[in-house]
Amino acid sequence: MSQGRIARRFAALAREGRAGLVTFVTAGDPDASTGAAILARLPAAGADIIELGMPFSDPMADGPAVQAAGLRALAAGQTMIKTLALVRDFRSTEQDTPIVLMGYYNPVLQYGPERFCVDAAAAGVDGLIIVDLPPEEAEPLAVPAAAQGIDLIRLVAPTTPDARMPKVVNGASGFIYAVSITGVTGTASAAQEAVAELVARIRRHTDLPVAVGFGINTPAQAAVTAVVADAVVVGSAIVRQVERAVAGEGPAAADAVAGFVAELAAGVRSADRPAPLRAAAS
């Protein structure tokens, strides 16, 4: 099978010898057209991979900022069909930056996992992160996702014991998402040593690239995390730029997000990394 966008992007990052920046925004936040404008600006601003949140009424793993983003999008009429259309429109001009949809299982289940994977692949989606779908329950989505060449990204948490690690990473594709804190998105930040230890623990069980997220809020934190990770995920801090713009503070949403993402990208690229962390995923 030919390599997908996610594998190609990590291979390119490995050649450049730097970590990637993964940016999270919620689809349709604060409304459909502004959300599309924000999305379109991300690659040029320095996003290497885009995580696009599928809004859900009950986001139980998210902190206040991402919760509020989802509610703004839902209030503005965002639906799953509109989210897939947003990806399709983005893809008509941008072919290289991978898009990973992130959300909760129920909206996918209601859409129908098979039909969802077919439509998502057709729209240009490369990966899925379903926060409340652990490996034990994943099969109904994992099978159609694999059939469509979509990576179902697995999450590893600080609480995941070594004995459980194979269950989580075996059969994973794309990359491993390391949740750096025990908490919801956008709250505390992890100590650098704890992140390094978690990443090292994951690398003992898989050759896939490791992206670290949850609790990374500033360019400086992104730079520090980029020393040990293959990619750094920033979500709540970006979404707060939208929140501020909606509140009438600072520049317009798309400008605010693009400006902040550029700072994050600079942070990630400034990381002082040791020799290549590992060969690109084959």
Next chain:
Amino acid sequence: MTNVNTFRAGPDERGHFGPYGGRYVAETLMPLILEVEQAYNAAKADPAFRAEMDHYLAHYVGRPSPLYFAERLTDHLGGAKVYFKRDELNHTGAHKINNCLGQVMLARRMGKKRIIAETGAGQHGVATATIAALFGMSCSVYMGATDIERQKPNVFRMRLLGAEVVPVTSGAGTLKDAMNDALRAWVARVDDTFYCIGTVAGPHPYPAMVRDFQSVIGDEVRQQMQAAEGRLPDTLVACIGGGSNAMGLFYPFLDDPSVAMTAVEAAGHGIETGQHAASLTGGRLGVLHGNATYLLQDADGQIQEAHSISAGLDYPGIGPEHSWLHDMKRVTYVSATDAEALEAFQLCAKLEGILPALEPSHALAQVRKMAPGLPKDHLLVMNMCGRGDKDVFTVAGALGMDI
């Protein structure tokens, strides 16, 4: 569930009741939930755990609760012989404490120092705060801001018991939002915290564990009915929020084919208005709060707010075992409106001198509908799972009275 002749074998080892149940949680919580399951299995097999629980059930909760023949109500309805299982006489005034005792004892056994819980009406919060006080553990109860407004007496009771009541402003500020925030709080403090869920919902093992702790209700009914009438009851009736009092009454009888069971969801202003809490009647299969079950939701899979006059039934889901029993047609699921529950509440007060909680008032509304058509030797047991003192302000408001 390999033995096709039993309804009592579920869930399977992954927590599934047919297509329902399971463990739909973030990876951060998964290892904890596996740990709760292991600890629960060990406790279940330990006679000392059972003995200590029986001790507190007898001397602290006040079990067994009476099985009471409601003679005047029976005469009034003119059909089936109506019994009340009087779990409203338990300490703290509802069945909730049966489960809280079990879970907090388990938390203590696991070395946890802090208990968190969600609450809607405040009954589960009060029961959790009570047992936490009894065992000297710290307790935080997550409660929707809307519910805090409409259940002030219970909020104050929890604070008197030493619990922290955490207002939840996300979503509509009701029970489902409180459960979201309790799960978020659990993720943030996994080391020292135990989450005491108030009904037969949530990720495995909670639905089975809560059912087991509540099954004391049905176990007692079996013995008490044998003593009173020399046989099994014919019909069991209970209300459904998440479904814990109903599971507790039904479970011991699931494999007795002569025993019919009816569970009553809250129809709020009426199913046709869309403002109700009847997940089985008006919902469809979905995933929320760690389990797959019938849920009130829109076409896009967004969860809808439930409505009921009874804060304890105001939940857009139902325990997964009920979803399965519904599909198996072992239990009949019906609904009662706010207005029907209010009428039943008043009738019970005047005829029996018992103020039922608004939750079992829904069960009573169903008893009023079905008892007159049943023969006089038909033994009907209704779970009087809570007392109505907490609801007098709501009832006064609904009746347009000032107190």
